[in-house]
Amino acid sequence: MEQSTVTAAGPTPAERFDQLIAAGEKIEPRDWMPEAYRRTMIRQIAQHAHSEVIGQQPEGNWITRAPSLRRKAILVAKVQDEAGHGLYLYSACETLGISRDELNDLLHQGRQKYSSIFNYPTLSWADVGAIGWLVDGAAIANQVALTRTSYGPYARAMVRVCKEESFHQRQGFEIMMTLARGSEAQREMAQDALNRWWWPSLAMLGPPDEQSTHTEQSMQWGIKVETNDEIRQKFVDQTVPQAQFLGLAVPDPALAWNEERGHWDFGEIDWDAFWEVVRGNGPCNRERLAHKVKAWEDGAWVREAALAHAAKQEGRGLAATA
């Protein structure tokens, strides 16, 4: 009898949460979770979802100007995938008790962020290649780690997203390879794109561990499984040989293979520049957000019409059954 009383009392919800985390098991929407965990998770998933959605813009900028019909179709499919990633991630976020409309408003009001990387302009066709290769590449490095994150719906969304991101990266690399082996003008275009996208791609993986306000708690909760600096090192190690294969120069004089560490050493990232972009003063912050808000506002009458029509249909359905 005494034993069953103990069982009935069981662990408190907080204890159970800690046990799940300690055992490396997933937290599911129905599980109790600390309010701070929920808030952190909402912030992170929302930021990721917004990044996918805003991420349609820089590459979408080249759809009408793609240099071949094959490249145009591949690019449309890629931009479509990013919108799809946004959808999965908003759904994952909604399981935490916040609606897509609320998240959308928070983005439009500038109260939630999206990745700093999408605040740089795409100035040539090679930028489409560089984004696929470097930005999707960096995103994969981050997201592969996130497939092991502690919140179940987020981890599962990442598994799905990662598969498509690897396609994107391969396609981006293929664009870069075609350019690097093409005419002099094409090679220059590719090098210029690498020069402009290299450092922002390293910075997009987040501030260095000693500056990162969220890292420690996020690691404890199993939200983050690897630190920003660990992920960044992986990304550099995997990307430098690819640049060498392309015959393009990585724009970092400090880049050198470190035999002892078994990793590439690389130069100091300009974090002041990164924080300027995060604060809203990057080259394209204003355009990106304005584009998003305009699409939303222009579509207001369409969404209202869809709701009104659905309500009328429902009314008719009720009348018919009455």
Next chain:
Amino acid sequence: MSTSAALFTYLLRLGDDNLVLGQQLGALLSRMPELESDIAVANVCLDHLGQARNFLTYAAEVEGAGRDEDQLAMLRDERGFRNAVLMEQPNGDFAHTMARQLFVDAYQVPLYEGLSGSVDDRLAGIAEKAAKEARYHLRHSCTWVVRLGGGTEESHRRMQVAIDAMWPFTSDLFAADEVEAALVADGLAVDPVSIRPRFDTAVNGVLAQAGLRLPEDPYQRIGGRQGLHTELLGHLLPELQALYRANPGVEW
């Protein structure tokens, strides 16, 4: 006109319709009323681009002059394009995009279904796949036209304005000349005039359901099949072609 010359022009007409429409839809990604519509417009865009590539690749082979789909798409000027003028009409608001799409879909469904029975196996194969896509597009555009027509006062008004704006470019879809005549007799092509009744039935049906009407003004603008376009095409092509033309003879 020889059969192969007629077939080449016919394939250009089919290809250019889809190329010009696909080009326009591609500009809409990230600008739609919600994320689901961004995804849907990308789907429709991809189908039209795929159809364009199939028709233009085949056109290039029929021509036998060593050109490929990209040379056909990127190196012809306005006067060389053979799309119906409806395709080059601007995206406008969501209602205009949907009105244009409804008319295109209501035309392409019977067209592709007819072409699936072409004696030309290659053309029949392309058309069979395209017919499936067109039927899906038609369901999608009908759904939206009915929703907007029967939604709010504003959506009804906008949808009617859009129908009125796009309608004068629809007869160009059915404007047949000696090209079709040469091919229809041999069972290669579909006579556009023969599919007009199915187009009318589909359009009238959905407009009735949506509480919308066709404009009374009978004016129609034709000429696209002969390369006599509205001025809009001359603005659309430079964007499509500039990069390709600036770098002659390279791979992308």
